[in-house]
């Protein structure tokens with residue numbers, strides 16, 4: 107049975123047609139009946155908006171192959187749309203069994219949130235769902251749509267794709283369907299889809315529910331904020347987003363400019379890490395976490411796929427390499443949040459404009475060297 111709705115001009119009613127033969131509804135005159143139901147104008151405009159949305163081509167939002175570069179060939183990332191906080195007295199209160207995190211192991215931004223979630227011991231408070239690395243024309247699929255080892259289903263609504271969650275939260279959503287997504291089960295809403303803000307939420311919002319040894323961990327402490335901000339201010343454009351600007355550039359000029367900026371920023375970080383355990387001396391901060399997720403992907407993916415190949419981390423940056431390996435091998439929050447198979451498969455399979463054959467390279471071996 108299918109149904110069609112038509113607003114009858116000048117009247118606040120919709121004609122609803124029920125068809126028993128969806129393949130040839132107009133031929134099967136005898137099998138449908140008309141019904142008239144009275145709606146308010148608000149309801150009519152809501153329904154019409156919903157119908158218009160469902161008829162729209164969403165692949166422009168979900169298919170990375172259809173993504174357009176700027177006129178000069180450079181890549182510009184869109185700002186995230188949902189920017190709420192979780193705070194006492196706010197719309198989203200810190201509560202047990204209320205929030206859910208949707209991630210991809212492939213995505214560096216999502217991995218930031220996984221690392222802080224682990225470091226702060228929020229595993230039981232904030233359950234996680236993991237998408238398949240095959241980000242195709244409908245965006246990120248859950249295991250229900252693509253059974254990939256390590257991928258899971260959406261336990262809340264049984265969504266097939268991450269885009270279904272965005273439309274559940276906002277039927278008129280017109281942005282990209284990105285991960286991570288911090289979801290509120292109580293109001294069926296996206297709380298926040300910006301990783302840099304989700305990690306700050308995880309850093310403090312749930313402190314009342316976790317043991318003291320986790321509560322005291324602060325990755326954005328007051329006294330270090332200006333220094334952390336200063337680091338983030340060049341590491342984000344130069345490195346985190348710099349590798350994307352390099353890889354998604356569509357002109358030689360845009361590429362050459364972006365790749366130069368990546369390596370200048372890496373040179374700067376290499377100097378900062380000289381004789382230091384972490385970026386700010388002996389204290390692990392969010393600046394390390396934000397940088398690390400890009401560095402761990404650098405040799406396995408960005409050198410080849412995004413053409414960031416002036417040097418590798420392992421052979422060209424001894425201080426960064428040592429810092430990255432130490433975090434991976436000695437802190438399980440970093441290692442457990444890293445899945446090299448998802449990482450490599452995602453980039454090489456999903457970005458067909460860069461790698462049309464979808465062949466996933468075997469090397470480098472190993473993905474990360476031992477300590």
Ligand SMILES: N[C@@H](CCC(=O)N[C@@H](CS)C(=O)NCC(=O)O)C(=O)O
Nearest residue numbers: 213214215282283284285299300301
């Ligand atoms: N600003 C966002 C960026 C998130 C983002 O771009 N995620 C990528 C995966 S690495 C994504 O989901 N892309 C899907 C798309 O653009 O269609 C954040 O930091 O959370």
